[in-house]
Amino acid sequence: MARESSLRFGAQTDEITSLLRIINLVRTEEAVTRPDIGRLTGLGRGVVTQRVDAAIDAGFLEDGDFGQSSGGRAPRTLRFRSDQAHIIICALGALHIRVGVAGLDGTVTSQTHREWDIARGPAATLDTALTMIDELLADEPDRPIWAVSVGVPGPVDFESGSPVAPPIMPGWNGFDIRRRFEQRFDAPVWVDNDVNLLTLAERRRRRDEPIDLIYCKVGSGIGAGLLSRGRLHRGANGAAGDIGHVRVRDSNEPCRCGKVGCLEAEAGGWALVRRAVRDIENGAGGMLAAQLTAGDAITPEAIAVAAQDGDALAISLVHHSAALVGESIAALVNMFNPNVIVIGGSVSAAGEIFLAEVRRRVYELSLPLATRDLSLVRSVGDEKEPLRGGAELAIEQLFDATFPRWFAEGRPTIEGVRVAA
Numbered sequence: 001m002a003r004e005s006s007l008r009f010g011a012q013t014d015e016i017t018s019l020l021r022i023i024n025l026v027r028t029e030e031a032v033t034r035p036d037i038g039r040l041t042g043l044g045r046g047v048v049t050q051r052v053d054a055a056i057d058a059g060f061l062e063d064g065d066f067g068q069s070s071g072g073r074a075p076r077t078l079r080f081r082s083d084q085a086h087i088i089i090c091a092l093g094a095l096h097i098r099v100g101v102a103g104l105d106g107t108v109t110s111q112t113h114r115e116w117d118i119a120r121g122p123a124a125t126l127d128t129a130l131t132m133i134d135e136l137l138a139d140e141p142d143r144p145i146w147a148v149s150v151g152v153p154g155p156v157d158f159e160s161g162s163p164v165a166p167p168i169m170p171g172w173n174g175f176d177i178r179r180r181f182e183q184r185f186d187a188p189v190w191v192d193n194d195v196n197l198l199t200l201a202e203r204r205r206r207r208d209e210p211i212d213l214i215y216c217k218v219g220s221g222i223g224a225g226l227l228s229r230g231r232l233h234r235g236a237n238g239a240a241g242d243i244g245h246v247r248v249r250d251s252n253e254p255c256r257c258g259k260v261g262c263l264e265a266e267a268g269g270w271a272l273v274r275r276a277v278r279d280i281e282n283g284a285g286g287m288l289a290a291q292l293t294a295g296d297a298i299t300p301e302a303i304a305v306a307a308q309d310g311d312a313l314a315i316s317l318v319h320h321s322a323a324l325v326g327e328s329i330a331a332l333v334n335m336f337n338p339n340v341i342v343i344g345g346s347v348s349a350a351g352e353i354f355l356a357e358v359r360r361r362v363y364e365l366s367l368p369l370a371t372r373d374l375s376l377v378r379s380v381g382d383e384k385e386p387l388r389g390g391a392e393l394a395i396e397q398l399f400d401a402t403f404p405r406w407f408a409e410g411r412p413t414i415e416g417v418r419v420a421a
Contacts, residue, residue, distance in 0.1 A: 018043060019051045020403050023060045027080040027105075027399060032064075035075055052078065058410065059084060080105070085146035085411070086137070088185060089390030090129045091197060092152050094118055094168055094220045097125065099132045100387035101140050106204060106395055108387045110136045118153065121171040126180050146412050147398055148181045149390035151194040153221060158238040161191035167245075167257035167264075168221060188417040190397050195241065196232060197389030198379070199225025202342050203232075204392045205380075212338040215379070216243070218325055218354075219345035220269040220300060221256075226336060243328045244268065263328055267321035269300025269347050276303060276317055287311040304349035318350045319357050326361025333366040333374065344379035351378065 021041060025031040031040050038048045055061040064077035082105035089108075091098040095118070100111035112132050118125055154166025161178035163169055178189040199215040206213075213227040222244035226233040233240050244264035245257055255265035265271050276298050280289045287306045288298055296302075306314035329341060341362070348354050359376050366374075379385070398412055406416040 015051075016404065016407065018047070019054055020407060022048070022051050023055050023080070024399055024403070026055075026061055026078045027082075032077045032079075033075040034078070058407075082107070083141075083143070085144045086140065087391050087394045088133055088145055088148040088181075088187075089387045089394075090133065090148070090150045090181070091194060091386035091390060092118055092125065092129070092150070093194065093386075094153050097129050097132065098383070098386060099129055099136060100384070100390070101133075101136050102387065102391035102394075104146070104395065104398075106388060106391040108384050108391065110140060111384060111387055112136060113383070118168065118172075119170055122175045122177070122180075126177070130180070130184055144411060145185045145187045147394035148185055148187055148189040149197070149394045150177055150181065150189065150191045151197040151386055151390055152177070152191065153194045155242060156191055156193050156238050158190075158192060158234055161189065164238075165257075167255070182414050186414065188397070188402075188412050188414055190393055192234075192393060193223065193225070193238070193241075194386060195223040195225045196234070197386045197393060198344060199227055199232060199389065200392040200396070201385040201389035202340075202379070203227055203230060204388055206340075211340060212336070213340040213342065214241075214329065214332055214336065214338045215342045215344065216325065216329055217345040218267065218269070218321065218343065218347040222264045222268050222325065222345075224329075224332065226332075227338075228336075243332070246328055246331075248324055263324060267324040267347075269303075269345070272300060272303050272317045272321055272347065273298050275320075276313060279313060284313050286313045288313050300346040301349060304347055304354075307350040307353050314350075315353060318347065318354050321347055322354045322357035323361055326358040327365060329358065330362045330365035333362060333370050337370050339373050339375065341374065341376045342379050343376070344381065344385075348378055349381070 022037055025037060025040060031037045034048050034052060038045060060081060061078050062081055064079040066074040066076050082103040085104055087102040089100045089102060095115060096113060097116045098113045100108045102108045152163055154169045155164045157164050162174050162176055163172045166172050177191050181189040195215060195217045198217060202213060202215055210230040211227055215225040217223050224241035224243045226241050245262045247261050248263055248266045251261035251266050253265040254260050255262035276288050280292055288311060292298055303314050303317055307318040343355060355378055363371055402417045406412045409416050
């Protein structure tokens with residue numbers, strides 16, 4: 001796609017910098033006409049025309065319809081060519097695989113999902129995911145693949161793209177996930193924690209705000225994603241936000257990570273299931289007890305539904321989880337001072353029964369200044385959110401972090417792109 005006219009900019013720093021900025025201004029719709037570009041960049045009309053022509057020649061921009069006139073001739077709008085390539089997203093959960101295909105604007109064009117236990121190991125899991133992706137691509141337009149995003153339910157070294165001692169992913173420690181996808185698609189691959197993908201999806205939803213946000217997922221496990229002025233905070237090694245393994249006072253419950261007393265071992269979905277079975281064996285009745293007696297497995301989702309339907313045991317389990325999660329979030333609020341907290345995950349599906357208790361603990365334990373402008377809401381729960389977040393991760397890495405490294409080649413390559421944390 002990159003023609004000789006665009007490659008000339010590779011050796012001219014100021015020219016390529018302004019060219020890339022113009023492409024990104026149009027891509028993000030901050031500027032959609034040549035006069036808009038001139039006003040935002042301070043470049044003269046002739047220079048803007050030259051840069052825009054180069055971007056069109058390189059295949060990144062195209063002319064659109066005519067915009068509104070401000071008195072003279074109506075300016076022609078510009079569009080970013082989001083249809084020039086695919087982004088592949090693979091969102092792995094504890095008990096499912098979800099894959100999707102998106103354009104360069106982040107729009108998910110197709111997706112599919114299946115139940116899957118990630119404990120079956122990396123070989124079988126990734127083989128299955130790649131087959132699902134191939135099936136989606138068979139029905140998509142034939143376009144190059146520019147990026148792949150993978151989310152996993154465990155700690156990830158973002159620099160290497162490998163899980164690090166993930167508690168619920170036996171056999172995955174240090175596994176080179178990136179390599180499997182690079183071999184299949186010959187495109188740059190980014191691997192991140194699943195909660196970070198959900199956090200990026202929330203950022204996309206609030207794209208006009210440089211927001212400070214905590215996304216807390218309370219599902220089978222517990223984790224948090226942190227946005228600071230709109231930028232994802234991963235920490236030095238990618239472990240930021242792993243609140244599921246902070247210690248709960250006076251708890252001796254064994255955790256899947258091998259330690260005892262972790263928040264996840266008390267308040268995570270799998271821990272609530274363990275507690276529910278224990279209580280039922282000790283004589284507790286109600287909907288969950290009837291479900292277990294009938295031979296149906298108790299799940300975190302079932303507990304959330306039963307709580308909404310008024311089951312006393314389920315409500316007590318949800319309150320127990322929410323109170324402990326609220327305490328941990330309160331510590332984050334005091335340290336991080338977000339203006340939005342979003343709660344997601346299967347346990348939070350209990351709705352206000354869960355959310356009200358979290359709010360109570362957060363406001364009770366946080367400083368007044370830290371909660372003065374704080375909003376605490378539940379996520380929209382859209383099944384496409386991890387896919388949108390994965391697309392957002394790829395777009396950020398392609399066009400914010402690494403664009404100057406691969407622009408002259410006309411498309412991102414594995415060799416030309418190195419992960420920028």
